[in-house]
Amino acid sequence: MRMTVSHMRWSSKLCSGCTQCWKTRCQAEFRWRLQGNRNYSFLQEDVKSVRGVVSPDISKIRNIGIMAHIDAGKTTTTERMLYYAGYTRALGDVDDGDTVTDFMAQERERGITIQSAAVTFDWKGHRINLIDTPGHVDFTVEVERALRVLDGAVAVFDASAGVEAQTLTVWRQADKHHIPRICFLNKMDKPGASFSYSVESIKKKLKANPMPLQLPIGSGKCFTGLVDLVTNERLMWHTNSRTDDGRAFKSRPISSTDDPELHKEVKEARSALIEQVADLDDEFAELVLGDFSDNLDLMPLEKLQAAIRRVTLARSAVPVLCGSALKNKGVQPLLDAINTYLPAPNETHHDLLSCYKDDLCALAFKVLHDKQRGPLVFVRIYAGTMKPQSAVYNMSRNTMERMSRLLLPFADQHVEIPSLTAGNIALTVGLKQTVTGDTIVSSKSSAAAAARRAVKTHGKEQFSGREQETLVLVGVEIPEPVFFCTIEPPSMAKLPDLEHALTCLQREDPSLKVKTDPDSGQTVLCGMGELHIEIIHDRIRREYGIETHLGPLQVAYRETILQSVSTTDTLDRSVGDKRHLVTVELGVSPCAEGSSTAAPAISFEDSVEEQLPLDVKEAVENGIQSAYLQGPLLGFPVQDVVTTVYSVSIQPGTSMAMVSACVSRCMHKALKQAGGQVLEPLMSLEITANEEHLGAVLGDLAQRRGCIHEIQSRLDNKVVMASVPLAEMMGYSTVLRSLTSGTATFTLELSSY
Numbered sequence: 123m124r125m126t127v128s129h130m131r132w133s134s135k136l137c138s139g140c141t142q143c144w145k146t147r148c149q150a151e152f153r154w155r156l157q158g159n160r161n162y163s164f165l166q167e168d169v170k171s172v173r174g175v176v177s178p179d180i181s182k183i184r185n186i187g188i189m190a191h192i193d194a195g196k197t198t199t200t201e202r203m204l205y206y207a208g209y210t211r212a213l214g215d216v217d218d219g220d221t222v223t224d225f226m227a228q229e230r231e232r233g234i235t236i237q238s239a240a241v242t243f244d245w246k247g248h249r250i251n252l253i254d255t256p257g258h259v260d261f262t263v264e265v266e267r268a269l270r271v272l273d274g275a276v277a278v279f280d281a282s283a284g285v286e287a288q289t290l291t292v293w294r295q296a297d298k299h300h301i302p303r304i305c306f307l308n309k310m311d312k313p314g315a316s317f318s319y320s321v322e323s324i325k326k327k328l329k330a331n332p333m334p335l336q337l338p339i340g341s342g343k344c345f346t347g348l349v350d351l352v353t354n355e356r357l358m359w360h361t362n363s364r365t366d367d368g369r370a371f372k373s374r375p376i377s378s379t380d381d382p383e384l385h386k387e388v389k390e391a392r393s394a395l396i397e398q399v400a401d402l403d404d405e406f407a408e409l410v411l412g413d414f415s416d417n418l419d420l421m422p423l424e425k426l427q428a429a430i431r432r433v434t435l436a437r438s439a440v441p442v443l444c445g446s447a448l449k450n451k452g453v454q455p456l457l458d459a460i461n462t463y464l465p466a467p468n469e470t471h472h473d474l475l476s477c478y479k480d481d482l483c484a485l486a487f488k489v490l491h492d493k494q495r496g497p498l499v500f501v502r503i504y505a506g507t508m509k510p511q512s513a514v515y516n517m518s519r520n521t522m523e524r525m526s527r528l529l530l531p532f533a534d535q536h537v538e539i540p541s542l543t544a545g546n547i548a549l550t551v552g553l554k555q556t557v558t559g560d561t562i563v564s565s566k567s568s569a570a571a572a573a574r575r576a577v578k579t580h581g582k583e584q585f586s587g588r589e590q591e592t593l594v595l596v597g598v599e600i601p602e603p604v605f606f607c608t609i610e611p612p613s614m615a616k617l618p619d620l621e622h623a624l625t626c627l628q629r630e631d632p633s634l635k636v637k638t639d640p641d642s643g644q645t646v647l648c649g650m651g652e653l654h655i656e657i658i659h660d661r662i663r664r665e666y667g668i669e670t671h672l673g674p675l676q677v678a679y680r681e682t683i684l685q686s687v688s689t690t691d692t693l694d695r696s697v698g699d700k701r702h703l704v705t706v707e708l709g710v711s712p713c714a715e716g717s718s719t720a721a722p723a724i725s726f727e728d729s730v731e732e733q734l735p736l737d738v739k740e741a742v743e744n745g746i747q748s749a750y751l752q753g754p755l756l757g758f759p760v761q762d763v764v765t766t767v768y769s770v771s772i773q774p775g776t777s778m779a780m781v782s783a784c785v786s787r788c789m790h791k792a793l794k795q796a797g798g799q800v801l802e803p804l805m806s807l808e809i810t811a812n813e814e815h816l817g818a819v820l821g822d823l824a825q826r827r828g829c830i831h832e833i834q835s836r837l838d839n840k841v842v843m844a845s846v847p848l849a850e851m852m853g854y855s856t857v858l859r860s861l862t863s864g865t866a867t868f869t870l871e872l873s874s875y
């Protein structure tokens with residue numbers, strides 16, 4: 123059991139034996155105490171009560187992510203949710219470093235989320251599986267992984283800033299996965315917070331259709347509550363939030379005795395909401411124009427809620443709510459909205475799943491390493507039931523694995539369960555080979571049965587002999603790293619330990635790549651940014667006890683070509699008494715302008731495509747792909763190049779490895795002849811600074827080969843949008859801090875090469 127300083131500190135806040143403590147972070151403390159007393163009975167009783175609620179009805183499950191720009195308040199909002207749902211006994215605070223979901227030491231020290239954490243809790247008869255994702259761009263892959271398995275999301279905004287750079291990125295990611303959302307305008311207590319400004323920025327910058335379901339009462343220091351436009355009620359919290367936990371609040375219907383200005387504002391906003399919903403939903407429009415046209419106030423609450431739900435699920439508009447997580451206001455209505463408006467797992471359409479019927483089908487979306495239990499794999503179950511002590515088949519790796527235990531995740535605490543059904547998120551122990559993005563089913567024969575059903579339903583032509591691969595759930599897109607540096611152990615004796623640590627960390631974090639420099643033989647770490655590499659370095663020290671030395675951080679360049687070239691190559695080799703003979707002819711050409719692609723673009727001449735057997739085609743593709751990995755100039759990956767295969771002739775008996783080797787050699791020759799060019803990563807940079815420091819920031823950007831695209835005003839601040847070569851951005855956070863006395867913030871994201 124892990125005991126941290128924070129765990130120790132919580133002890134003062136513990137109750138001495140309430141039945142809810144199994145759910146809380148106090149559980150760790152509790153178990154520790156009980157084990158100290160050699161008395162396990164209380165804990166076991168508690169765990170039994172969890173079993174009773176293990177598999178809720180699928181319509182009552184909400185798999186939800188919390189996503190936003192860095193520091194918008196995701197973790198604070200999650201903490202409040204856990205507290206109001208009765209799963210923690212004290213309010214965790216990011217600034218005190220005692221939150222449940224940010225449980226890594228680095229997260230608590232830095233006050234940022236690095237890994238997405240899954241927590242499970244119940245709210246008003248619904249099971250909420252919630253994932254708190256990081257806001258920092260270096261950890262984008264965590265957001266991507268989470269979004270892949272979510273059915274809905276809450277986008278949290280800082281109401282004093284509206285839409286910020288990283289909000290745009292996560293919003294686009296959620297769009298890509300067709301995820302219905304709710305917006306939560308947090309920090310309404312901050313000076314400068316503006317509900318209308320934030321709603322407007324959602325409309326303008328995200329090109330979304332915001333649907334305000336609430337109005338704030340006051341803002342900044344005077345933010346005291348909100349009006350629920352759907353129920354037409356006024357919700358008021360205690361003004362002294364320092365002593366009040368916000369659990370209790372008063373609600374009463376809006377009436378003519380209220381402040382006339384507020385009354386008028388609410389009336390107008392509610393009419394606008396009804397009109398907006400009617401415009402987007404025909405069924406509701408009929409009610410508005412028919413039965414209730416005389417008096418919209420008589421519209422039944424359920425009808426309005428059902429229409430808002432349909433509109434949200436269709437993603438034709440996004441409900442907007444507001445509050446202040448830190449000051450304990452507005453979080454319970456947000457939880458209600460998650461239950462009411464976001465989809466259950468059976469309301470999101472997954473084409474493939476009908477092929478599995480009641481057989482197990484799950485997607486592994488995250489791996490954690492636990493010193494005692496080995497790899498812990500987070501899975502989302504899409505069909506069937508998962509049980510511990512059973513063998514499962516990993517379709518993506520074509521291997522059988524044995525799962526020993528099944529757990530329900532509660533941040534860093536896990537509760538053992540006997541089985542879990544479709545729609546849920548679980549944590550498995552025992553899967554040793556599974557990595558992020560793998561599809562898990564019950565057996566090889568169930569995979570084959572699903573493939574047969576798929577062919578029957580969709581027709582054979584859809585699958586072209588690759589039925590099984592097509593039935594693999596779409597995995598997680600991993601971006602290419604932009605930074606790299608060498609890493610050295612303190613002595614050669616520690617090298618195996620370092621290799622083990624890096625293997626474990628890579629399984630946890632697919633955006634971390636490790637390779638060996640072919641010239642120096644040194645180990646090279648490739649990551650998404652300075653912070654990413656710094657955190658990995660720190661984790662190797664803390665979690666694996668190895669003091670490593672990092673070389674200087676370098677930029678991962680790319681290579682491309684300038685002209686089109688065709689060439690041919692023959693490989694004729696005898697191995698033993700077997701002769702391998704291959705001749706290949708291919709051409710490379712630069713991508714058309716505007717169609718830049720990092721993935722290798724490969725095409726075959728029509729006649730070749732028809733004649734080549736599947737295994738030869740795969741061998742040719744492998745050869746081309748391996749040539750793309752190391753360009754001829756400096757050995758960086760090649761991109762923006764299209765390869766066309768004109769002919770392949772093979773003597774019978776030639777191995778596929780020889781075919782790949784010949785193709786790869788021919789590619790190298792072609793790329794060399796085509797005249798290479800090194801590409802450097804260009805970053806989009808967004809800096810928020812006050813007017814006083816703007817001149818210094820712009821002057822510094824000019825020296826860094828920066829190109830300024832736009833300067834916007836955001837309330838009292840200026841927002842500079844620019845693009846800058848990554849090589850010029852090393853250590854920028856320190857420079858910006860000193861230029862602006864620590865008042866400015868920035869986000870950096872790969873734009874292009």
Ligand SMILES: Nc1nc2c(ncn2[C@@H]2O[C@H](COP(=O)(O)OP(=O)(O)OP(=O)(O)O)[C@@H](O)[C@H]2O)c(=O)[nH]1
Binds near residue numbers: 236255257310312446
């Ligand atoms: N004034 C005010 N501050 C808040 C509120 N919610 C959060 N904060 C503060 O904002 C800072 C960031 O809060 P977090 O909850 O860590 O934000 P986050 O979005 O999880 O941050 P990352 O995970 O690092 O992206 C902390 O200092 C919080 O105390 C709020 O409602 N009002």
